[in-house]
Amino acid sequence: MAGKDHNRQTSKSGNAFPDFPFLSILVSGGHSLLVKSSSVTDHSLMASSADIAIGEALDKSARLILPESLLQTAKNTMYGKMLEQFAFPGGPADYSDYRPAMTRGEEQIKRESPWGWSITTPLANTRQLQFSFSCVPSTITRLFANREKANQPTSDDERVALARESMRVCFEHLASRTVIALEALRDQAGNKEQIKTLVVSGGVAANRYLMTILRSFLDVRGFGHVELVAPPPYLCTDNAAMIGWAGIEMFEAGWRTELSCRALRKWSLDSTSEDGGVLGPSGWTKV
Template sequence: MLSPLRVFTRTRLLPGHHRIASQCRSLLTLAIETSCDDTSVAIVEKHKDASATLHFHKKVTANTAAYNGIHPVIALESHQSSLAPLLQEALNHLPPSQPHSDPCNALHHGNTSRIKPDFISATRGPGMRSNLSVGLDAGKALAVAWNVPVIGVHHMQAHALTPRLVSALESKVSSGPTFPFLSALVSGGHSMLIESTGLADHKILATTGDIALGDCLDKAARAILPPHLAVPPYGRALEQFAFPAGASDYNYTAPAKRDAELARRVTKWGWGLGAPLAGSKNGSSSRKMIYSFSGLLSSIERFVRFEYDHQNATISSRIRQPGDLSDDERRDMAREVMRVAFEHLASRVLLHLSSLPPTEAAKVRSVVVSGGVAANCFLRHVMRAFLDVRGYSHVELFFPPVELCTDNAAMIGWAGIEMWEAGWRSQLSVRPIKTWSMDPSATDGGILGVEGWSKV
């Protein structure tokens, strides 16, 4: 539910004046997100007391169900047809301007005079370049038309900052994660563990060496689920099938020791899923700071397709016939693939924390889990249980609300506000970036290493 609209007296930051942002009564931004298949527009306002109001937030997701995944052309066409109507609708939700306010700071929309945004926030990358262009070009056009600046936002930075937006929306100014904190960013395209020490300082601690966690779960869902239930979003369908009664179905106990974590748990069906990277000699690869989900997916696909030879405890060459795989066995497969995947995600958090000197580890009080996979309630349960049983119950976990886990413009607007307050602006010449690191030590220099930034 959107927060109620609140109107505050405002001191505007005009393009020709470099006024310190903290002196403003509030900051208002119109935000656009078009990095993948979600077209989203939001109007975000941050007030003087550091609370925030979400005046408008809406998105349209491209219908690519017929392609068993994201189809770039269909997603692009969805952006092209959806963005302008969303922007038109958003204008009706800009706060009304006050009587006797500066007319240069107002927009006349219909019969109402509304406050002009201080700046435009638009996703610049990473993502599909053509899709990004739709939103970024629209944002630059609005900036020119309204004579306001634009900020090209880093999509993954916005995911990492989402819990800070949530705290501001709830007026819990002191309860959001403060730097330094860890960020596990997990989606269909990304699986990263990041050490966030500042607004634009995010060190990549671990990333996937093959496929992303969300991609693994989506493909596992299409293999496991009965055909009539295999509908997008596949990850959500997998969770609902695995736990029809929700948390009461979990029956999960986190492994208290590392050897228990790496052990293959054999199910009543005879098969068991091994932990990723645990199969190397002496388990040496199991401590590498890397994520790997392709082997887990391959195991599930083999178990679904081929019969299990109970006598020899191996996968046979006999292909399963229709009806051979019962719903009960499918449900156990769904539960096991999520358990193993989520424990693997949590294990890298623990490996990093345990590698730090005690004084440094004590400084890490928060872990942010964001991205589309963070909407999975079983993941939230596993991550909390895993940290608690290994002695990290003092570390607070931050999960955005489900509606803010997937790609959205509200997080883009908040990231834009934080960058604005730090004095960063984007030049009108900026172009979309397909691949853009968050890490300042990366070859592209990270968030601030690319061309097009200016500092005021």
């Protein structure tokens, strides 16, 4: 499973773009969203975070886990990227033996480290379509606070283990909720349009370990036929490119805006939201 290509940009049919309907996971420092898209303008929000975004959880964890010397010499504040590089200096080879939880029951098994700590899997006892990531940095914060009180150092080996476990818990939680959503859509009465593609976008989509976990979960949970599509890693963190491409999609679909339109700071996708979703703001015209 880990040896598969996790950076495919086209479907098996050779199409450069996924066919509707498809699921999208938006994972960044500010968002953790699972969205079903039925057209360029028709989107349904299936899950979001009850607390903090996955990117924020990983950034907070990284600032605690990474050695101070590494943080001081860093040339940027891309802590999530630094965490992945610190955890897996050998790249994909370092997690080539990864095996996903085969069942929901396996997800709930506590994994205690050789140092005596463990990170609880969020929402392990519920199938609620919701994300929660705050427990990961909270657990790590308590661990280092206790170490500081006891004047106990933390070795690099333990820091690497913490980095790997924090990512694993976050990514498997994301994958588990995605599988639950896919099962719900598959089991809906009269649902003839099956989901064939899972799109992953946002800054965290650049993490190759995340893509390995998602692909592995899909394969062992009955969704091996679902394509996993993500932008090239260098574009995952480019907000301007993502916004610009969304504009291109809308333009090619025949949508235009009047010159009186203003930029919106927050804008929902779901048409059932208070602001009306993509077409909610006034000023849209269809060519």
